Amino acid sequence: MCLQLHAPYRLKRYRFFEIGQDHYYYDDFQTESKIRSLATLSYLPTNCTLLEMIRSSNGKFKCAIAVSGVTLELLEQYSPEVIDSFKDLAETGCVEFVAEPYSHSLASLMDENEWEGQLKEHAAKIEQLFGVKPTTLCNSELIYSDEIGEKAYQLGYRTMMIPGAKNVLGWKSPNYLYNHISHSKLKLLVRNPKLSDDLSFRFNDHTWENYPLNAEKFIEWIKNIPAEEPIVNLWMGYETFGMRQQAYTGIFEFLKALPYYAMEQEMGFILPKEAGKKLASADMLTAPTPISWSGETKNTTAWVGNDLQQEALQKLYAVAERVRLCSDKSLQHDWTILQSADHFRYMSHTDAFDTNYDSPYEAFMNYMNILADFLQRVDEQYPTTIDNEELNELLKTINNQEKEIERLEKELKATRARKEKKEKK
Amino acid sequence: MKALMFGWEFPPHILGGLGTASFGLTRGMAQQEDMEITFVIPKPWGDEDQSFLRIIGACNVPIVWKDCDWHHVQERLGQFMHPDEYYRLRDGIKYDFRRIGTNELGCVDFSGRYPDNLIEEIGNYEAVASVLAHQLDFDIIHSHDWLTYPAGVFAKQISGKPLVIHVHATDFDRSRGNVNPTVYSIEKRGMEEADHIITVSNLTRNTVIEKYHIDPAKVTTVHNAVEPLQDVQSFTKTPRKDKVVTFLGRITMQKGPEYFVEAAARVLQKTDGVRFVMAGSGDMMNQMIHLAAAKGIADKFHFTGFLRGRQVQEMLAESDVYIMPSVSEPFGISPLEAMQVGTPSIISYQSGCAEILSHAIKTDYWDIDAMADAIYAIVKYPAMYKSLRELGQHEVNNIRWYDAGLKVRNIYNQVINRY
Numbered sequence: 001m002c003l004q005l006h007a008p009y010r011l012k013r014y015r016f017f018e019i020g021q022d023h024y025y026y027d028d029f030q031t032e033s034k035i036r037s038l039a040t041l042s043y044l045p046t047n048c049t050l051l052e053m054i055r056s057s058n059g060k061f062k063c064a065i066a067v068s069g070v071t072l073e074l075l076e077q078y079s080p081e082v083i084d085s086f087k088d089l090a091e092t093g094c095v096e097f098v099a100e101p102y103s104h105s106l107a108s109l110m111d112e113n114e115w116e117g118q119l120k121e122h123a124a125k126i127e128q129l130f131g132v133k134p135t136t137l138c139n140s141e142l143i144y145s146d147e148i149g150e151k152a153y154q155l156g157y158r159t160m161m162i163p164g165a166k167n168v169l170g171w172k173s174p175n176y177l178y179n180h181i182s183h184s185k186l187k188l189l190v191r192n193p194k195l196s197d198d199l200s201f202r203f204n205d206h207t208w209e210n211y212p213l214n215a216e217k218f219i220e221w222i223k224n225i226p227a228e229e230p231i232v233n234l235w236m237g238y239e240t241f242g243m244r245q246q247a248y249t250g251i252f253e254f255l256k257a258l259p260y261y262a263m264e265q266e267m268g269f270i271l272p273k274e275a276g277k278k279l280a281s282a283d284m285l286t287a288p289t290p291i292s293w294s295g296e297t298k299n300t301t302a303w304v305g306n307d308l309q310q311e312a313l314q315k316l317y318a319v320a321e322r323v324r325l326c327s328d329k330s331l332q333h334d335w336t337i338l339q340s341a342d343h344f345r346y347m348s349h350t351d352a353f354d355t356n357y358d359s360p361y362e363a364f365m366n367y368m369n370i371l372a373d374f375l376q377r378v379d380e381q382y383p384t385t386i387d388n389e390e391l392n393e394l395l396k397t398i399n400n401q402e403k404e405i406e407r408l409e410k411e412l413k414a415t416r417a418r419k420e421k422k423e424k425k
Numbered sequence: 426m427k428a429l430m431f432g433w434e435f436p437p438h439i440l441g442g443l444g445t446a447s448f449g450l451t452r453g454m455a456q457q458e459d460m461e462i463t464f465v466i467p468k469p470w471g472d473e474d475q476s477f478l479r480i481i482g483a484c485n486v487p488i489v490w491k492d493c494d495w496h497h498v499q500e501r502l503g504q505f506m507h508p509d510e511y512y513r514l515r516d517g518i519k520y521d522f523r524r525i526g527t528n529e530l531g532c533v534d535f536s537g538r539y540p541d542n543l544i545e546e547i548g549n550y551e552a553v554a555s556v557l558a559h560q561l562d563f564d565i566i567h568s569h570d571w572l573t574y575p576a577g578v579f580a581k582q583i584s585g586k587p588l589v590i591h592v593h594a595t596d597f598d599r600s601r602g603n604v605n606p607t608v609y610s611i612e613k614r615g616m617e618e619a620d621h622i623i624t625v626s627n628l629t630r631n632t633v634i635e636k637y638h639i640d641p642a643k644v645t646t647v648h649n650a651v652e653p654l655q656d657v658q659s660f661t662k663t664p665r666k667d668k669v670v671t672f673l674g675r676i677t678m679q680k681g682p683e684y685f686v687e688a689a690a691r692v693l694q695k696t697d698g699v700r701f702v703m704a705g706s707g708d709m710m711n712q713m714i715h716l717a718a719a720k721g722i723a724d725k726f727h728f729t730g731f732l733r734g735r736q737v738q739e740m741l742a743e744s745d746v747y748i749m750p751s752v753s754e755p756f757g758i759s760p761l762e763a764m765q766v767g768t769p770s771i772i773s774y775q776s777g778c779a780e781i782l783s784h785a786i787k788t789d790y791w792d793i794d795a796m797a798d799a800i801y802a803i804v805k806y807p808a809m810y811k812s813l814r815e816l817g818q819h820e821v822n823n824i825r826w827y828d829a830g831l832k833v834r835n836i837y838n839q840v841i842n843r844y
Contacts, residue, residue: 015794016801017695311808349783349816361786364809365802 001269002064002138002161003050005043005238006104007035007071008342010356014366019373025334030356032078039079042242047085049241049252054094057259062094062269066138069102069122070337072129083129090130096271097126099134099157105339106303108139108148109290110317116155117324118336135159136272140341142191142235143300145290149180149188158185159276161235164193165291165298175229176282177275187276188285191235191293195221200240204249212250215257223265230279231270235293295351302351303344308364312344315371322382325395331377338374343367426837427461428454429563429580431554431573433537435466435473435480440538442758443593446625447569449652450591450833451478453826457834463561465576467550468537471504481506483553487515487531488522501530517560522552543572544607551575558583565589565837571596571608574615587620587840589833594625594755595632601678601752613637620840623647623833625756626777647833648781650826651761660742660766667700668804671744671768673737673759674751676707681750681773681790686713688750690720691797697725699804704729704740742766745810746803750790751776760785764821769813771799781824784817 012027053061067086075082089095101107101118102125108115119137127133137157139148144162152160164174172178174190198218202208210217222232237244245251262269270278294302303309316338323335346355346363357363382391430451434444447464454460455477462478469482485505498508515531525548527533533549540546554576568577568590581588596604596612616622616637622644624630630646633639654660670692672685682703689701703713703726710728717726732740741747747763747770754776761778763770764785772779773790786803788795802809 015798016805017691017794017797019695307808307812311806358787359783361784361799361802361809361813364806365786365798368802368806368809369798 001062001234002066002098002272003046003236003238003241004138005065005067005071006140006342007031007038007074008104008340009070009074009337010034011343011366011370014369014373016369016372019369020376023330023334023373023377025370025373026337031074035074035078038239038243039075039082041246042238043075043079043082044085045247045252046238046241046255047082047089049255050095051085051088051092053256053259054089054092056256057263059092059094060263060268061259062096062271064096064098064136064138064272065089066098066100068100068104068140069118069125070104070340072125087130090132094271096136096273097130097132097134098136098138098161098272099123099126100138101140101339103336103340104140104342105336106140106143106300106313106341106344107317107339108143108151109300109304110313111320112151113324114317114320114339115151118339119155121336136161136276138235141300141303142293143290144188144292145287146181148290149186149287150182153180153183153186159187159189159272161189161191161233161272162285162287163291163293163298164191165287167298168285168287168291172283172285173229175225175232177231177279178283178285179281181284181286184281184284187279187281189231189233189272189275190285192232193293193298195232196234196236199234199251200236200244203240203245203251203254213254215254215261218254219258219261219265219267222262222267231275302348302353303341306347306349306360308347308360309344312347312364312367312371315368315375319375319378322378322391325391326378326381328381331374331381334374338367338371426459426565426834426841427563428463428565428567428837429557429561429586430462430464430567430569431550431576431580432464432466432569433572435464435469437472438470438537442756443570445652445758446593446649446756448474449650449826450829452652453650453828453830454833455830456827457830460834463563465553465557465573466537467535467546469505481557482535483550484532484535484537485511485530486553486556487511487527488518488525488533488549488552488556489527489531490515490518491527491529491531493530498530514556514560517556517558519559520552520555525549525552547572547575547611551579554580555583564841567591567833568615568619569593571612571615574611574619578615578618581618587844588618589621589623589836589840590615590619592616592622592624592629592633592755595629595636597632597636598629598753598755599679619643620844621645621836623836625649626780628753628775628777628780629755645832645836647829647836648777648824649756649758650824650829651758651765651821652826653822654738654765657766660738662742662767667698668745669700669702669743670746670748670800670804671702671704671740672748672750673704673732673740673763674749676703676705676710676713678709679752679754680707681752682707682709682713683716684750684790684793684796685748686716686720686722686726687793688748688796688800689717689726690722691793692800693722693725696801696805699725699800701726702729702740702744703727704732704737706731738762738766741768744768746771746800748796748800749773749776750788750796752790754778761821761824764817767814767818769803769810769817771796771803782817782820784813784820786813 010027010030102122136159138161142163174192178188180186290300291298292300346352347360432447436448465481467483498511558580566577566580566588570593577588596608624646634641674680676682717723741763747768749772756777760770760772770785779787786799
C-alpha cells in the first residue's frame with residue numbers, strides 16, 4: 001500500500017505588465033489556505049489513522065508514503081504538525097518513504113539530468129527529515145517508460161512502482177512482481193488500478209453496485225484473487241482520505257478495520273523495498289511510450305497532451321542547463337516550483353483536476369507570463385547571445401580550472417612533503 | 426406540423442442580428458421532414474430565399490375590405506402572391522380597421538425597419554395577424570422579438586392555437602437598464618400570454634424571470650447557432666508584420682467600445698507590433714476617436730467605418746484576435762463567425778454566447794487588465810493562438826442550427842400536448 005502526497009505552490013494572477021517588474025510568483029494566501037485545509041481534513045487524520053493501524057496490529061501493518069519535496073517545504077512553513085506526524089510514522093519503522101522528483105515534476109519526460117537532480121534533492125530532504133534514504137522509486141504520477149526505467153536503474157534504484165496500464169500489461173495480472181525489459185534487477189511493482197480506484201473514486205458512489213464497501217468485503221475480494229498471485233499494490237493520493245472521500249463516509253474506519261480482516265485471512269502487508277527483495281520476478285514488462293496512472297487510457301495526455309502544455313514545457317526546459325549552472329538560490333527555487341506537474345495539468349482541456357483557473361487558456365496565459373519573467377531573469381545571468389555550446393566551453397574551462405588547481409595543490413603538497421623529508425634527513 | 430411565425434427581418438435585407446437568427450433557425454427547422462413554416466415579415470423585397478419556407482408580407486395582406494379588380498391585384502402583388510390568395514385573405518377580415526390608413530388594396534404600407542412611429546407599426550402588424558389567424562391553417566404560433574408579440578397574442582386569441590415567443594433581446598439589454606415603459610409593457614404582456622418562452626441564452630432567461638417576473642418553468646433556453654460557411658477557404662490571412670486585434674460591431678454603449686480602447690492602451694504600453702482596429706459605426710464613434718487620441722495610441726488604432734456583407738468575414742479572417750467586450754449581449758453571434766474563419770476570440774462573460782463556447786477567452790467587460798492580458802497572450806504565444814484557432818473552429822462547426830431547431834420542435838410538441 002502506498003500513499004502519495006503532493007500539494008503545489010499556487011501561482012498568483014500575473015499580468016503581462018508585471019513581466020520584468022515583479023519576480024514573486026506565488027499566491028501565498030491561496031497556497032496556505034489550501035495546505036491548511038488539506039492538513040486538517042486529510043493529512044493529519046490519515047497519518048493518525050495510519051499510526052493507530054500500526055500500533056493496533058503490532059507493526060504488522062506497513063505502508064509506503066511518497067511525499068514531494070515542495071510539499072514538505074510548504075508543510076514545514078504552514079503546517080509543521082504534519083511533519084511531526086510523519087516523523088512519528090517514520091519512527092515505527094513500518095513506513096517507507098519512497099523517492100520521487102523534488103517538485104513532482106515532469107522532468108522524467110523532458111530532461112534526464114534535471115530528473116536526476118530532483119531525485120537527489122528529494123532524497124536529501126527525506127533523509128534530513130526522517131533519517132532514511134529512500135530506495136524505492138515512485139515517479140511523479142507514476143510516469144514510467146522503458147527509458148525512464150533504464151535511467152532509474154543507472155541511478156541505483158532497484159524497485160519502482162509503475163501504473164497498471166492495460167497496453168503494457170496486456171493479459172498479465174498486475175498482482176505479480178515484474179522487472180525491466182533489459183535489467184532484471186530493476187523490479188517493478190504494478191499498481192492495481194481496479195482496487196485502488198475503488199477506494200479513490202467509487203467508495204462513496206451510491207450508484208456503484210458494490211456500495212457500501214467495507215473492509216471485510218474488500219479483503220474478501222483480495223482473497224478471491226488466485227493464490228499464486230503474490231502481491232496487490234494499492235496506490236492512492238492522500239486526498240482520497242478525508243477530501244475526495246470525506247470523513248463522514250467512514251473511510252477512516254474502513255482503513256482501521258483493514259489490518260484486522262487482512263490478518264484474519266492470513267494476509268500481510270509488505271513495504272515496496274522488501275517486496276522487491278523477497279518476491280521473485282514473474283516476467284519482464286515493456287513500455288515503449290510513457291504511461292501514467294491517470295484516466296482510462298493511462299497515458300500522459302493530462303500533462304503533455306495539447307499544444308499549450310507542449311509549448312510551456314518546451315520553453316521551460318529549454319533553459320534547464322543554464323539554470324543548473326547558475327548559483328542564484330531564489331532563481332533555482334523558482335525553477336523547481338515552476339516545474340510542478342500541476343501547472344501543466346491546469347492547461348488540460350479534458351482533465352484539469354483541482355484547477356484554480358476558469359479555463360485552460362487562462363492557466364496557460366498566467367503561466368507563460370510568469371515564465372517570460374523567469375526566462376528574462378535567466379537571460380540576465382546567462383545571455384542568450386552566448387549559445388549553449390559556447391557556454392559549456394567556458395564553464396568547462398572554469399570547472400577544469402578547479403581540477404587543475406586541485407592537481408597543482410596535490411603536487412605542491414607532494415613537493416612540500418618531499419622537501420620536509422629532505423630537511424629531516 | 427405547421428408553424429405560423431411572426432418576424433420583423435429576414436435576409437438578405439437585415440438591420441441586425443434578429444434577421445440572421447430567424448433565417449438560421451427556420452432553415453434548421455425546415456430540415457425536419459414534417460415541418461411547414463409560414464414566416465410573416467412586414468415588408469418582403471421579393472429576393473428572399475423561399476426554398477424552405479413560405480414568406481408572407483404583411484404589407485400585402487388586406488385588412489380593410491376594398492373592391493378591386495383581379496388584374497389590378499395581379500399587377501400589384503403578382504410577384505409576391507397569387508391574386509386568388511389575396512381574395513381568400515380578404516375574406517378573413519372580421520374587424521373594422523378603417524381607422525388605419527390603407528392603400529387602394531386595403532393593405533398597410535410597412536417600412537420594414539425601425540421607424541419613429543414603431544409603436545403604430547406594431548399595432549398595424551397586429552391587425553394583419555388577425556386576418557392571417559382567421560384564414561391560415563397552422564398548429565402553433567411563434568413570435569420573434571417584442572415587435573411581433575402583440576401580433577402573436579392576437580393570433581392566439583383568435584385561433585385558440587398555442588403561442589411560443591422567442592426572446593432575442595429584452596429592453597434591458599438595449600438600454601443598459603434604462604427601460605422604455607411602453608416597450609416593457611408590450612414585452613411583459615407577450616410573455617404573460619405566451620404558452621412558452623424561448624430565450625437565446627441563460628443570461629436572457631434570467632432577465633425574463635427576474636425583471637419580467639415570469640414563472641421559470643415556462644422559460645427555456647435554446648442557444649443560437651451559426652450557419653456553416655460554404656467558402657471558408659476563400660478567406661485568407663495576409664502575412665503582416667504587425668498583429669491585428671479587431672473590434673467589430675455597432676459602436677454603441679451596449680458593445681463596450683471604450684473598454685477595448687483602454688485595453689489597447691494597456692497592451693501598447695508594454696509592447697509594439699500590434700495594431701487595433703475598430704470596425705463598424707455608431708453613436709459613440711467620435712467619442713472613441715477622441716479617446717484613442719487622448720491615450721496617445723492613435724497611430725496604432727484604426728477605424729474602418731461600417732462594413733457590409735463579405736467585408737465582415739474578410740476583416741475577421743485578416744485579424745489575429747477578435748474581441749467583443751459587450752456590456753450586455755443576449756447572445757452575440759459575431760464571435761462564432763470569427764471562430765469560423767479561424768480567428769481566436771475574446772468575449773465578455775456578459776455575452777450569451779459565453780455559455781456555449783469553451784475555446785474562447787472570457788473576461789468581464791470591465792476587466793481591462795484581463796482583456797489586455799488575453800490579447801498579449803494570443804499575439805505573443807503561438808501555442809495559444811494555434812490552440813484557440815484550431816479547437817475554436819472545430820467547436821463552432823459543431824454548433825448547428827439543426828440541433829437548435831430540434832430543441833424548438835421539442836418545445837412545440839410539449840406545448841401542443843399540454844394544450
